[in-house]
Amino acid sequence: MMARPNRHPVRRPARLAAAVVLTSLILASCGGSGDSKPEAPRAAVGAAPAAVGTGAAVAARTTKVASFDGTQIVTHFFPAAGLRAGGRAPTVLDGPGWGQPGETDPAAATGSIAPLVAAGYNVVTWDPRGFGGSGGAAHTDYAPFEGRDVAALVAWLARQPETQLDATGDPRVGMVGGSYGGGIQFIAAASDPRVDAIVPSIAWNSLPDSLYPDGVNKAGWAGLLCQIGQSGKNRLDTHVVDSCRAATAFGVPPADVMDWYADHGPAALLGKIRVPTLIIQGTVDTLFPLAQGIRNYQALRGRVPLKMVWFCGGHGECLTNPGPADHTEQLTISWLDRYLRQRQGTATGPGFEYVDDTGTWYGADSYPLAAAGSLAATGQGVLTLDPSMTSGSPTAAAPAAAGTAVEVAVPPPSAAGAIVGAPKLTVAYQGTADPAGAVVYAQLVDTDRHVVVDNQAVPVKLDLDGQRHSVSVDLATVAWHVTPGSHLVLQVVAGSALFAPQNSRGSVSLSLSLTVPLAKAGTPIPAS
Structure with missing residues (x-):
């Protein structure tokens, strides 16, 4: 269960920077060559390269995509800036936070769509299963459900005329998003080889360790997450409902519920990820603290192009100098340009970046530091x-x-x-x-x-x-x-x-x- 983070409670975040509950996700990102390996040649059969197009301007649109079990997933498509009919561009899937629908306003100054489309990417947002206008019940980014929903979105995307293709049925697609929108990226990249690059922000490695560290109920966050997850017309899987009942009583859920959460990963799935990964974690994130990002980083290190960034934000409030407001946005775009658009000369910076309480950003080859x-x-x-x-x-x-x-x-x-x-x-x-x-x-x-x-x-x-x-x-x-x-x-x-x-x-x-x-x-x- 994950909330949308921001610096200020109950309002949307400053553009792609963040830190407390109930608000929009961060498009947190950072550049970094990290631990990189040569990229394998792309398949060419049915490939459709990027092009601007010469026809009428492409309009945004909303539709519903049927998932594997018939569940309808509300899906929003936003074309890259300047894209015209006959043109194609790489696409970024932008996932929302826990309990939230996908973003729908490409002009919102505090949203995450605008900087991506301005950088030349199509953007797809969606209402996750159980939230917003989509059907089904939320299973907390579970590979057999939400993971297969993303696979359905990717298959739908491959059929859209504005999508750059690497091969028939294989779109050039990356992912961004924070919290719940960060966790789904690990799940999707581990199960769908069509995903080309990910930028998971303020996500988790283990839900039991995050929500119940050493078996102790993190009741402050549990209460907030249950409130968000059960608000409005949201629908939750019974295991989530049972954990909310335990949280209300300040207890720990039954063993079967804890096992269910443990089965979600992404810890056990990280070995299947083969794509460039930019991990963003918040220094003041008290729900998914830095240790969760470090575990994901350690599991992927040496296997994929990798970078980790720590910013002053996440699920919590930055009480010190956060440093330049647009740093993570710039790093995200650089990462996507390098590994999704595949611009070989794009600089992505050192493999590890962090900001301290003075607002100074530092870079090093990797973590841990000497x-x-x-x-x-x-x-x-x-x-x-x-x-x-x-x-x-x-x-x-x-x-x-x-x-x-x-x-x-x-x-x-x-x-x-x-x-x-x-x-x-x-x-x-x-x-x-x-x-x-x-x-x-x-x-x-x-x-x-x-x-x-x-x-x-x-x-x-x-x-x-x-x-x-x-x-x-x-x-x-x-x-x-x-x-x-x-x-x-x-x-x-x-x-x-x-x-x-x-x-x-x-x-x-x-x-x-x-x-x-x-x-x-x-x-x-x-x-x-």
């Missing part, structure tokens, strides 16, 4: 557990109120440096609570700005049976600039509104040991 030491911090304290204690919002962690967290100051570096990775936390603890199975939350706070680093908190499960125990966890992967004047503090809190409320009453003595990795920062990328 290590440059670490910062170590230790401390201890007693944490009171009470269901009334919480901090943050359903979509972002925030610093805890004074006196409600165990805090450990992190010593600053001796020189300016970069945290581009995941800090490691070890917790030795002893305490009692009812019930004994408790969850606390760890977050890194920048006290100068009074923000949680990249808005991220992670659950730490404890067994408070009076005995001494130890547990180690990775904090969220972040991108943050540090200097000798930085003031970072580790907070362990009893509750976070990102997750289900604290269920235990009691107290626990904590001994904390934190290692914050420093990285050799990439090369700064000048603003264009």
Whole structure:
């Protein structure tokens, strides 16, 4: 289940940049040659190359495409700028966010259609199964359903006179889209060899790990996603409905529902992808955090032309400098020009790009960056557990109120440096609570700005049976600039509104040991 992200809640995003729930997707993208391999020659039988055409201007149109089971998928076609009858152009499928219909206004300044058609691409948007005017029920980007719906769209596209063809029945087609529109790209590329290039933005690797990290209900997002998915005339598969019932009760869905989500991938399908892939992930995305994109990147690395980009946005709110507003848009167009239009000379930049909290973009050949030491911090304290204690919002962690967290100051570096990775936390603890199975939350706070680093908190499960125990966890992967004047503090809190409320009453003595990795920062990328 995925919402449409943006910087600002309840409005459409700034053009192709993004960060909170209930709004439009990002056409997030970035250039990057990444790990590339020579491209195989295209099949020529029935090929129809790109051409502008000399007839009347081609008009946008809406139709319904029948999927494999007869389900009608509402489909919108927007011709490339300047395309005339008799002409052909490569096409981009642009998928919407969770619970949303496809975009329909090619003139919208904040939409994702306009920059693509202006760049010379036909654009196809659609209402996913179960949403908008399409039939069926949403199965959460499941290959046997939504994956086959996209295959039907590709087959329909191959019959359109404005479509550039690589062979009979094989259109020149790429995909963009964020969140739900990002996840479907992995599914489609793994199952349909006609897809030529993808730009999945703020997507996931594993739905169970995203929605229930370490078995803890990410209730803030679960409630929002269920609200969006069940709004209006939307229709959901019964497994999704069952998971929403569990989310309402702050529990974890039954094992069969968790297995159903796990079967969705795309983790298990990534080995089938053979096309150039630009992965976009948000530093402040608390639904599908950077680790989800990293797993997808690692699975594809060395097998396809690949690039990964981290921007300040996603399912969450960018509270720091996001950098140039059009950077990801430019990178997306460059990626499509290079691998969909197949313009060999198009520069796509380094294989890994990221923006830190200062708004500076950096580039490197690949991820992870070279290590440059670490910062170590230790401390201890007693944490009171009470269901009334919480901090943050359903979509972002925030610093805890004074006196409600165990805090450990992190010593600053001796020189300016970069945290581009995941800090490691070890917790030795002893305490009692009812019930004994408790969850606390760890977050890194920048006290100068009074923000949680990249808005991220992670659950730490404890067994408070009076005995001494130890547990180690990775904090969220972040991108943050540090200097000798930085003031970072580790907070362990009893509750976070990102997750289900604290269920235990009691107290626990904590001994904390934190290692914050420093990285050799990439090369700064000048603003264009």
